[in-house]
Amino acid sequence: MAVGPGTLPDFFPVAGVRLGIASAGIKKPGRKDVVVFELAPESRVAGIFTRNQFCAAPVTLSRKHLASASPRYLLINTGNANAGTGDQGMADALACCQALATNAGVDVEAVLPYSTGVIGEPLPVAKIVAALPEALANTSEDRWTEAASGIMTTDTRPKGASCQFELDGHTVTISGISKGAGMIRPNMATMLGFIATDARIEPSVLQDLASELGEKSFNRITIDGDTSTNDACMLIASGQYDGPEINADSPALPKLRDALQKIYLELAHAIVRDGEGATKFVTIAVTGARAQQEALDVAYTVAHSPLVKTALFASDPNWGRILAAVGRAGVQGLDLNALEIFLGDVCLVRNGGRAEDYSEERGQSVMDQEEITISIDLKRGDVSETVWTCDFSHDYVTINAEYRT
């Protein structure tokens, strides 16, 4: 039921970034449920994590290790989120990191853990530890495709993006994978993203990129507003390419940022396209705002409105619902008579009511598409924000209201 073709790319290998896979039998026997990233020693890593205060042990530990050492490994498991597991969960996450560290001959803080899956069940440490030798033995720069599948839980399809380009005469490669959607499943959790490049990037620039690009992509998607407990999006720069280190003054930085941004957006959008029950990929573009917060308030209020989302499912160009959502977004002194709302390039609302030149036929032709853009111009400033979401369908209810056995 996902939106768009969702084909995996042919991944370009990223020098200095090797991936290993194993079956630990965490939830389903035989399933590939452990993925290891092995990074060349001079690699740098930056990331963003969930803001949900109910955050899982691996998130806490990952943050801690990231702050204290140069990461050499990322250890990802599916089938168990190690969330809601208290102190035991922290100890278990550390135990897995320690086992990998011992196997690989590095300090425990050089290992970053990520978990996704069942909430509230103890992490099966022994199974994960037993699978580590296999994962470490088969690390390869060519395992992106398997890794994309290896991090899936309830996704209907793997998600990846990859590109290669010239930066001042030096070839740069970027590959990335993502999984999940920003929500909690009956027992599952998590949105994850892992993007790697062989460029050498100065650490503070790397963190800025991870934060900024993550903010405008992964932090601008919403399925149903339910932020998960385990979300993380990591950016790895292995430094193995043959060019100079890229710092804040490098003329090459804008081009690198653009390339990374495309990858981040593709991976983030892939999550929305695979949203539970999604039949529409919806872009909500707010312009003309006075400040970022009001632009986001408007965008998210529309994106989260159950009445707008069910109208999208119905391909119903229902402007009253969109306007009512804008009206309750809490924007101080908003002049509803000034703003304009477009569906695609069809003006829907102007002067506080339905646009005079609007026709049901034109609105319908936009709403019948799988890809829909709702543009809201607040006409009171020059700040813009865009949020991506999907519709609410019967399948959403079916998937999330199933009885647990």
Add this chain to the structure above:
Amino acid sequence: MAVGPGTLPDFFPVAGVRLGIASAGIKKPGRKDVVVFELAPESRVAGIFTRNQFCAAPVTLSRKHLASASPRYLLINTGNANAGTGDQGMADALACCQALATNAGVDVEAVLPYSTGVIGEPLPVAKIVAALPEALANTSEDRWTEAASGIMTTDTRPKGASCQFELDGHTVTISGISKGAGMIRPNMATMLGFIATDARIEPSVLQDLASELGEKSFNRITIDGDTSTNDACMLIASGQYDGPEINADSPALPKLRDALQKIYLELAHAIVRDGEGATKFVTIAVTGARAQQEALDVAYTVAHSPLVKTALFASDPNWGRILAAVGRAGVQGLDLNALEIFLGDVCLVRNGGRAEDYSEERGQSVMDQEEITISIDLKRGDVSETVWTCDFSHDYVTINAEYRT
């Protein structure tokens, strides 16, 4: 599909408050779609209105007239919300008020308009005006039952509450009706409440009651968070009872407030029980908060979470979803390990995870009921807030995703 029996009471007539009904043929021929409240001259009226900035012409005009004169009539029509109708809508609302004022021999500001129904269509002024003589001719203190039906749009059943009691040896009567739910339908809008008493109440006390009681009842219900454009809840005190005026110092005030509160709550809850597709009536009680805002943030985040609401539909005691909603409510410095969550009287969450003494069987027995209470004790203060909501079912999607013809 509504929750609970929803039987209309035998209404006690309220001295000084007469109701008249007519068929204007606004949307459906023959349907009773105009309701008039006729108030004794010394009546006082106070109310609360939608905070949605996209507010309909009747709301603007009602507020204006309420502020400028002693109300003598309330003019309510269904079938058309007169929302999204710009300046024409204001003129039309005024024209209807003027017609009634002329018919009844009062000033136009003594008439308060209320509309509910289709958004974006011009108000059929001529039809409403033509129906006014009929409505005015049949006003009676005994028409509450018909009025309850007369204000319905997409409600599956009429909603009313009524009581009579002694206040310092004087009999006081309260009757009230409500309709709708705090949301926008494909074309419909509005939550309305009209409560009348024969008590004589000092004006500022009346406004305080209207605001406070409305705040803790009508402003604490949510179906899907979609605040309508036409919401209003009016409190009428006709002053016809045989006791003294009740002011801020009256020893009788607490008892009157309690009685009014019960009526307000019953009418507000009736809206949730009739929420689209509702199968569960859910009370979310937050205690132990430091301040009102955080208590409300937590309550509403849980109440609006699609994942919590679909779990409720499934009768699934899914604590992970509730905790994840609490965790993203934005409460500064919240200690998730301190809080407790109960389903009914069954402790679900303690110390950041599932309570040790919890069993699926006990949780399931609570969730299988139609009436469910989720209690969240934040353990960081002494402020409490309660919000009422319902579940998200397939019928919600069906009702709101229907193609408009």
